Amino acid sequence: MAETNGEPHAIQLRLDELLSERGMTLTELAARVGVTSVNLSILKNGRAKAVRFSTLTRLCETLGCQPGDLLLYRPDNK
Template sequence: MPPEEDHRIKVHLDRLLAERGMTLAELAGRVGVTVVNLSVLKNDRAKAIRFSTLSAICRELGCQPGDLLGYGDPDAR
């Protein structure tokens, strides 16, 4: 297994929520996960996401996984 390093995946949940006028708490209720877990994802601290959770987020936000996740420089925000 490769050594653990900072990942370069960025989560665009803030932007998607703002575009849809939805709160993190509202999305959490619709998806069936805790606000804390979504906050970890939103703040780029997640190390993994279940496909079932990703599917539910995309369903509720009306987006594709590529709209939610991006790949880039780990130092860029």
């Protein structure tokens, strides 16, 4: 299970898969969404404590997906 500041969580973002499907880089996504590559990397690697709804909205708009396409719940982190 991923940890953020010692607190375990089971939510993962499927950014790698969605970027690959769309032929887009993390840097390109960051520019289109209006956040830094560092912040997207933190989200992608499961180190984020939270995601703003405005960021989630822009990710979905840019990637042409629904929030459920981006987020996974994996209680055993497999």
